[in-house]
Amino acid sequence: MTGLPPLGWLQAFEAAARTLSFTAAGHELGVTQAAISQRIRLLEDRLGQKLFVRHPRSLSLTPAGQAWLPSIQDAFMRLGEGTSEVFGGVVGDAQVTLRTTPVIQQNWLAPRLPAFQRAHPEIAVRLVSAIWPDDFGPEGADIEIRYGRGDWQGVDAVSLGEESMLPACSPTLAREIAEPSDLAGHTLLHAVGFAVGWPTWLEQAGQPGLEARCPSLTCDSQVMTLALAGQGGGVALTHRRLLEKRDDLVAPLSLAVPSDEGFWLVRPARRRPRAEAARLWEWLVGRVSS
Template sequence: MSALPPLLWLQAFESAARTLSFTAAGNELGVTQAAISQRIRLLEDRLGQKLFVRHARSLTLSPAGQAWLPSIHDAFARISEGTSEVFGVTSEQPVTLRSTPVIQQSWLAPRLIQLHHQHPHLSLRLVSAIWPDDFGPEGADIEIRYGRGEWSGVEMWPLGDEELLPVCSPRIAQGLTSPEALAGHTLLHAVGFGVGWPGWLQTAGVAHLEAECHALTCDNQVMTLALASQGGGVALTHRRLFEQRDDLVAPFSISVPTDERFWLVRPSRRHVSDEATAVWQWLQNAIA
């Protein structure tokens, strides 16, 4: 072979070979049984030999699998030892929390400061994601996702109902005495949301104004809010996020509801550490 198989495939083999169960391996790695089965099949195709003998209700290693397993165990042991030598040994694994940058900045940051003050022993690792495909059960203990909650294999807790409203810098707000005054201004669009500027303009009774406004589109709300705070236009954002900022004002009281919302999410099939459970429960209490 010219290259080693992907690490995810090797992890699937090591876990399945140790537990002799695709289901147990999936629980250990935080993925489905089907995902483990697929990775093993891809690995066997790459190697050109079967690694497992599949029985009706059980699983055993093939001769090739038995011969290869010690090398895989040694390889993972060397990686673990090398990691400890270079980066040190920690008594606990960090709790990985994944969310969009705007939620991290506007909602999560002040709460994590409170969490750290109350539980300084907890180790956290934050990971950013923007698009729906960035999310998933692998690699994260807890997530904050945005959508309608139509995900399988996870436990969900809503942050609450959402509504969107325009926000801008105080200087621009001085001239926005009514929705009609938006004519000629730049509307800052963040893609990926079910409700956007067309929905708000229609609710405000000025749908025709979209053709009279300039448009600037970004792939995330962090950028639209940054532009809005610096006088670059008027952004549409969630009231929950706006309430955490002091550099933006809402020139109108009109808001538009959306059936999408932010959710606290964690995989339902994964073994949950005590630290991850503590962070989950703390965030739930912070939402309540």
């Protein structure tokens, strides 16, 4: 193999490897799923190795693909940084990309961002959704709001504050729940991926094992558990801050179990932020306690 593969092929690989979807990569790059598939096939032919394992309804990276991906992402990041440093105010510089989970977008950002837009109408904010920890990373985003312990490498991180978990449900259902034992028989809505779940909360409430006497419904995000809870579909365990701006949910019980995980504002540490991204960062930091 001589020379680098075409840039379009590398872009297709990076997007498909990050999303593990040719369709999602096509949407991101503005081309069809077939075009992404063709570029990946040409790239694999050029390299002489497979980069993806094609499953019936999903993709996974081969060991070669996993090993190569960080180098490609780092190269794109360095190319973007170099372009910004040399050319500065290129078209699109005023757009700031903010990536976070849908539940934070709906419950924390939505009540606050309109004020930023009114104060800075010249800055276009682009929101990008992420659900799983692997969805996050410095590539493609100026700022992120992540969930975890704040121990990520290579980033500046500002905590949104200490976090705790407590039950939430519709006002109608809340009338039936005066103490933890009243949860028996009610559907418990579980959101995966959090250190504090229903078993932990119930143990702290003096009701260990009560979840065995409750119907269970598990979702892959808090967006759905809160939506179900708001419709009277059960009781969700959620972060206290996510109840602040909602009128369809109440906390029927006061016990809030502290978590060593929380929400963090994050940006790449080694990248000098553009003026527009720095302005949004400073504005968000100022709203941490509001």
